[in-house]
Amino acid sequence: MKLLLGWKLAIAVAVRGAVGLEYPDCINGPLANSTVCDVTASPADRAAALVKLMSVAEKLDNLVDMAKGVPRLGLPPYAWWSEALHGVALSPGVTFNFTGIHFSNATSFANTITLAAAFDDDLVYQVASAISTEARAFANAGLAGLDYWSPNVNPYKDPRWGRGHEVRDPALFTTTIITGQGVTENLDQTPGEDPVRIKGYAKAFLTGLEGDGPARKVIATCKHYAAYDLERWQGVTRHDFNAVVSLQDLVEYYLPPFETCARDVNVGSIMCSYNAVNGTPACANTYLMDDILRKHWNWTAHNNYVTSDCNAIQNFLPSLHNFSQTPAEAAAAALNAGTDTICEVPGWPPYTDVAGAYRQGLVSEAVIDRALHRLYEGLVRVGYFDPPTSASPAASYRSLGASDVSTLEHQALAFQSAADGLVLLKNVNGTLPLRDVIPFPPVTLTGRPVAIIGHWAAPNAHVLGGYSGVPPYLLSPLHGAELLQLNYTYAAGPPVAAAAAAAAPDAPDGWTAPALAAAGAADVILYFGGTDLSVASEDRDRDSLAWPPAQLSLVEALASLGKPLVVAQLGDQLDDAPLLANPNVSAVLWAGYPGQAGGLVALYAILGLAAPAGRLPVTQYAADYARRVDMTDMRLRPDPAPRPADGRGAAPRRDRPAGESSAAAAAAPFPGRTYRWLPPSSPLSTLPFGFGLHYTRFRARLGVFPTLSFTTASLLAGCANSTAYPYPDLCPFPVTVSVWVSNLAAPQDPGGGVTSDYVALVFAAGEYGPRPYPVKTLVGYKRLRAIGPGQTQAAVVDIKLGDLARVDTNGNRILYPGRYKFVLDVGQDGNGVDEVEFDVTGDEVVLDVWPQPRAQP
Ligand SMILES: *[C@@H]1O[C@H](CO)[C@@H](O)[C@H](O)[C@H]1NC(C)=O
Ligand SMILES: *[C@@H]1O[C@H](CO)[C@@H](O)[C@H](O)[C@H]1NC(C)=O
Ligand SMILES: *[C@@H]1O[C@H](CO)[C@@H](O)[C@H](O)[C@H]1NC(C)=O
Numbered sequence: 043m044k045l046l047l048g049w050k051l052a053i054a055v056a057v058r059g060a061v062g063l064e065y066p067d068c069i070n071g072p073l074a075n076s077t078v079c080d081v082t083a084s085p086a087d088r089a090a091a092l093v094k095l096m097s098v099a100e101k102l103d104n105l106v107d108m109a110k111g112v113p114r115l116g117l118p119p120y121a122w123w124s125e126a127l128h129g130v131a132l133s134p135g136v137t138f139n140f141t142g143i144h145f146s147n148a149t150s151f152a153n154t155i156t157l158a159a160a161f162d163d164d165l166v167y168q169v170a171s172a173i174s175t176e177a178r179a180f181a182n183a184g185l186a187g188l189d190y191w192s193p194n195v196n197p198y199k200d201p202r203w204g205r206g207h208e209v210r211d212p213a214l215f216t217t218t219i220i221t222g223q224g225v226t227e228n229l230d231q232t233p234g235e236d237p238v239r240i241k242g243y244a245k246a247f248l249t250g251l252e253g254d255g256p257a258r259k260v261i262a263t264c265k266h267y268a269a270y271d272l273e274r275w276q277g278v279t280r281h282d283f284n285a286v287v288s289l290q291d292l293v294e295y296y297l298p299p300f301e302t303c304a305r306d307v308n309v310g311s312i313m314c315s316y317n318a319v320n321g322t323p324a325c326a327n328t329y330l331m332d333d334i335l336r337k338h339w340n341w342t343a344h345n346n347y348v349t350s351d352c353n354a355i356q357n358f359l360p361s362l363h364n365f366s367q368t369p370a371e372a373a374a375a376a377l378n379a380g381t382d383t384i385c386e387v388p389g390w391p392p393y394t395d396v397a398g399a400y401r402q403g404l405v406s407e408a409v410i411d412r413a414l415h416r417l418y419e420g421l422v423r424v425g426y427f428d429p430p431t432s433a434s435p436a437a438s439y440r441s442l443g444a445s446d447v448s449t450l451e452h453q454a455l456a457f458q459s460a461a462d463g464l465v466l467l468k469n470v471n472g473t474l475p476l477r478d479v480i481p482f483p484p485v486t487l488t489g490r491p492v493a494i495i496g497h498w499a500a501p502n503a504h505v506l507g508g509y510s511g512v513p514p515y516l517l518s519p520l521h522g523a524e525l526l527q528l529n530y531t532y533a534a535g536p537p538v539a540a541a542a543a544a545a546a547p548d549a550p551d552g553w554t555a556p557a558l559a560a561a562g563a564a565d566v567i568l569y570f571g572g573t574d575l576s577v578a579s580e581d582r583d584r585d586s587l588a589w590p591p592a593q594l595s596l597v598e599a600l601a602s603l604g605k606p607l608v609v610a611q612l613g614d615q616l617d618d619a620p621l622l623a624n625p626n627v628s629a630v631l632w633a634g635y636p637g638q639a640g641g642l643v644a645l646y647a648i649l650g651l652a653a654p655a656g657r658l659p660v661t662q663y664a665a666d667y668a669r670r671v672d673m674t675d676m677r678l679r680p681d682p683a684p685r686p687a688d689g690r691g692a693a694p695r696r697d698r699p700a701g702e703s704s705a706a707a708a709a710a711p712f713p714g715r716t717y718r719w720l721p722p723s724s725p726l727s728t729l730p731f732g733f734g735l736h737y738t739r740f741r742a743r744l745g746v747f748p749t750l751s752f753t754t755a756s757l758l759a760g761c762a763n764s765t766a767y768p769y770p771d772l773c774p775f776p777v778t779v780s781v782w783v784s785n786l787a788a789p790q791d792p793g794g795g796v797t798s799d800y801v802a803l804v805f806a807a808g809e810y811g812p813r814p815y816p817v818k819t820l821v822g823y824k825r826l827r828a829i830g831p832g833q834t835q836a837a838v839v840d841i842k843l844g845d846l847a848r849v850d851t852n853g854n855r856i857l858y859p860g861r862y863k864f865v866l867d868v869g870q871d872g873n874g875v876d877e878v879e880f881d882v883t884g885d886e887v888v889l890d891v892w893p894q895p896r897a898q899p
């Protein structure tokens with residue numbers, strides 16, 4: 043708790059004291075005639091020239107996130123820590139013009155989990171591209187850095203994880219971001235539980251953020267490498283957790299997003315994580331950091347850099363990982379393993395003793411130079427040392443300014459990012475959209491009163507989720523009701539996580555009576571509830587997956603009135619089983635963390651002004667799941683053993699409290715994690731990954747295959763040219779997989795039928811490769827847009843052989859012979875799935891030979 047508090051205060055201080063950005067003067071400054079300022083020299087030579095000018099003492103000043111620069115050389119201080127998860131966000135490197143107009147705000151797009159639910163990588167690209175445009179404009183004004191520690195690509199394996207959506211507690215930044223119109227902070231961060239989804243998201247996001255031109259627009263950072271998805275659970279924290287992961291799970295599940303970042307996109311930076319992996323802290327783990335990241339994934343071309351998570355190196359000390367005995371030893375272990383810059387949380391000593399590490403001979407000058415080369419080559423590549431007047435490609439970004447921030451286009455994109463991520467989870471008898479109740483235009487509820495109830499109906503910064511900046515505005519459902527001139531009554535409902543009942547059972551709770559009064563007078567009840575950052579966020583995992591009891595009681599009381607009742611759900615997945623089973627709950631719509639326009643968007647969708655077509659990027663687990671499975675248990679496959687036999691997953695040197703979950707899970711087998719291993723029929727799965735209803739009926743079919751019989755060799759035949767396909771796992775499936783989607787509504791249907799997007803999800807299933815076999819595996823997806831009533835659209839879904847392959851216990855990715863099928867969609871909405879079966883014969887082919895771990899020092 044003390045740590046938690048200290049951390050938050052420290053960040054608040056850091057944000058207030060953000061240093062901003064100063065470009066070196068490459069025209070008149072001391073560096074002007076150095077190669078580092080010569081835009082015609084190679085980035086490697088430019089970085090080397092700079093490092094060569096620095097004395098050892100100056101070098102040692104520049105290996106932490108708040109780098110001091112070198113005044114003698116006119117090299118300004120530089121804050122490596124800026125954030126831009128779903129918009130330019132407050133962080134030590136970023137500040138807003140709190141008292142001004144220009145740069146007073148930045149567009150806040152839907153947070154990652156919501157954007158992931160849209161299953162549209164073109165949209166992800168556009169959002170990220172808009173973010174980096176705004177980021178460069180902020181940087182040019184001296185208000186932000188050029189390195190952004192986004193995205194978070196850890197698979198969201200456990201629904202309790204506080205950063206799965208990624209959301210940071212708004213309290214962190216409250217002091218600095220009240221601008222008179224509210225607060226903005228939002229962390230729902232990861233693109234869900236499925237590696238294929240995350241890989242697609244990461245590639246699109248990174249391409250948008252870093253740009254696809256000749257120069258990097260900004261440097262992005264894939265985090266947190268690796269096997270990080272626990273904040274604070276039953277006495278175990280991210281700062282001391284040792285994730286014990288089998289090689290098979292590591293390669294198949296925890297690492298693929300990082301492979302995409304490093305090997306396939308050549309991301310500018312990677313952040314190593316707090317936790318240890320199989321006994322060695324991630325930032326000191328030479329197997330992960332060198333054998334895999336730099337060597338196996340060939341992440342060397344641009345001398346890209348690794349940053350530690352903030353205070354991760356301090357965590358090596360005896361009170362946490364007990365990997366290093368002194369701050370100097372910790373710094374040396376990190377630098378020697380390939381960590382290039384160490385993030386420190388200001389105000390939270392002991393600081394990393396980089397200087398001591400050098401003085402004591404624990405780290406060589408060559409290692410220090412290697413780190414500095416990587417860091418400054420990164421800055422060279424984003425044009426930090428290019429005079430704005432130079433003709434270099436990176437210098438062109440120097441012209442971005444305030445007029446490129448919060449543009450109308452970006453506002454529209456923020457709206458779309460929220461709308462496209464909405465997922466419809468229940469809709470009895472087509473209650474939604476309510477537009478036959480509320481004709482539009484004009485939207486007046488002539489004689490039709492509406493009750494709007496719940497904690498996120500009113501303006502609420504929590505819609506932004508974590509890692510947020512200051513948005514230009516925050517549109518709530520109530521703003522929407524005003525805008526559309528609804529005849530509504532508002533009641534606040536219970537606080538997000540209020541206790542079940544007042545101390546005295548009969549004592550009024552303060553929220554039920556006003557809510558029932560509003561609902562009693564209404565024809566339609568709209569409840570805006572769910573969880574927010576106060577329930578799960580950075581440094582805060584959830585204990586329960588159930589609806590907070592006070593909210594559930596109120597929803598049930600509202601349902602007993604027997605009126606149309608729509609539940610719009612903010613935040614994380616909760617076990618919706620009680621709502622799905624209640625015949626009087628007409629509809630459930632999940633919005634996640636939808637960003638600055640999210641409240642308005644949810645109301646618009648309820649009224650039919652947007653048609654939800656997103657899909658769950660995570661499994662919605664039953665509440666019991668939290669009692670059956672330990673957060674520390676990194677296994678994925680179901681297992682008769684309730685726990686890893688050797689106590690794997692337990693925190694090092696800490697007694698596990700005999701909490702409720704430990705006791706209940708003592709005897710039951712481990713049920714498995716994610717939709718790949720937990721069958722949809724399991725009582726522990728309430729709604730499957732990929733679930734999402736529509737306002738219309740679709741029929742979706744796979745196109746015809748010219749052949750249903752392959753050999754492993756024939757699958758790979760098109761990729762024999764190893765220059766074009768250096769990595770066989772990226773080889774495309776040789777037959778075009780097309781989907782044909784028909785909107786079965788007829789123009790003569792009530793309201794003329796609804797035009798809607800449709801997300802095609804293609805899974806592979808079958809008994810091939812090592813046992814046990816996954817239920818199915820996502821291999822491709824595509825969002826088809828605006829399919830009108832009576833229309834049919836076709837699209838091609840890209841499938842790569844590596845995603846069809848399986849991983850063996852040594853981590854090798856292998857294409858196996860066997861009987862396969864492609865399965866389209868998840869079987870919902872009264873629609874079955876469409877399937878195509880095919881045979882693969884011939885020999886097993888290893889697509890990726892995995893380097894085996896060596897003993898750690
Ligand atoms: C750079 O070189 C030019 C030409 O030799 C000289 O006039 C100028 O003073 C030098 N600038 C610095 C900062 O040394
Ligand atoms: C901050 O806003 C004020 C007033 O709008 C403006 O004069 C000033 O230039 C802004 N600062 C920056 C860095 O743009
Ligand atoms: C947000 O920032 C933009 C660009 O700097 C500015 O034009 C606009 O007035 C700001 N909006 C608000 C609400 O301050």
Ligand SMILES: *[C@@H]1O[C@H](CO)[C@@H](O)[C@H](O)[C@H]1NC(C)=O
Nearest residue numbers: 339340341342343344768769
């Ligand atoms: C690995 O990187 C090196 C250096 O950039 C490059 O020459 C080589 O072709 C890369 N290997 C593959 C398989 O891409």
Ligand SMILES: *[C@@H]1O[C@H](CO)[C@@H](O)[C@H](O)[C@H]1NC(C)=O
Nearest residue numbers: 360361363364365366367695
């Ligand atoms: C920490 O590690 C040191 C050195 O390996 C060892 O002597 C000490 O007992 C360890 N401390 C704890 C609390 O395990």
Ligand SMILES: *[C@@H]1O[C@H](CO)[C@@H](O)[C@H](O)[C@H]1NC(C)=O
Nearest residue numbers: 470471472473625626627628
């Ligand atoms: C749905 O429609 C059926 C058949 O018309 C009706 O029996 C049922 O009561 C309706 N349910 C709701 C929640 O409106």
Ligand SMILES: *[C@@H]1O[C@H](CO)[C@@H](O)[C@H](O)[C@H]1NC(C)=O
Nearest residue numbers: 487488489490491529530563
């Ligand atoms: C709003 O609803 C109430 C209750 O039915 C009704 O008395 C009132 O006339 C309505 N107001 C408008 C402007 O329609």
Ligand SMILES: *[C@@H]1O[C@H](CO)[C@@H](O)[C@H](O)[C@H]1NC(C)=O
Nearest residue numbers: 601602603604605624625626
């Ligand atoms: C559903 O509404 C009807 C009134 O229409 C009521 O009689 C019934 O008890 C309600 N059921 C639930 C589960 O609230």
Ligand SMILES: *[C@@H]1O[C@H](CO)[C@@H](O)[C@H](O)[C@H]1NC(C)=O
Nearest residue numbers: 761762763764765766767768
């Ligand atoms: C292999 O691919 C490379 C790159 O696409 C191409 O330049 C080369 O001509 C190809 N070689 C053959 C033999 O097709």
